[in-house]
Amino acid sequence: MKVREQEVADKKLGGILKKARTEDILVTKGKSAVLIHALDEDELFDYLFETDPRFARIIEEQREECRKAGKGIPLEKLMDEAGIQKKKPKRQN
Numbered sequence: 001m002k003v004r005e006q007e008v009a010d011k012k013l014g015g016i017l018k019k020a021r022t023e024d025i026l027v028t029k030g031k032s033a034v035l036i037h038a039l040d041e042d043e044l045f046d047y048l049f050e051t052d053p054r055f056a057r058i059i060e061e062q063r064e065e066c067r068k069a070g071k072g073i074p075l076e077k078l079m080d081e082a083g084i085q086k087k088k089p090k091r092q093n
Contacts, residue, residue: 020038021038
C-alpha cells in the first residue's frame with residue numbers, strides 16, 4: 001500500500017488513481033486518512049446495493065415478513081439440504 005500526504009495527492013491525482021488500479025493508496029492529512037481502493041464492476045455493484053438505505057429497508061421488511069409468517073429456513077437446515085458441511089472452528093493454540 002502506498003501512503004501519500006494530501007498536498008502531494010492533490011498535485012498528482014491522475015497518477016495516483018491510475019496506480020490505485022493495482023494497489024491500495026492511503027492519502028493522509030494530519031490525523032485524517034482516505035483509502036483509495038479499486039473496485040471491479042461486481043464489487044462496485046455490491047457496494048452500491050449494500051450502502052443504499054432503500055435496499056437495507058427492503059431486506060429488513062422481507063426478513064420481518066418471513067419471521068411473522070414462519071417462512072424462514074434455519075441456516076443449518078438450508079446447509080444440510082444443499083449438502084454443505086458446517087466448518088469446524090479452528091483450534092486456538
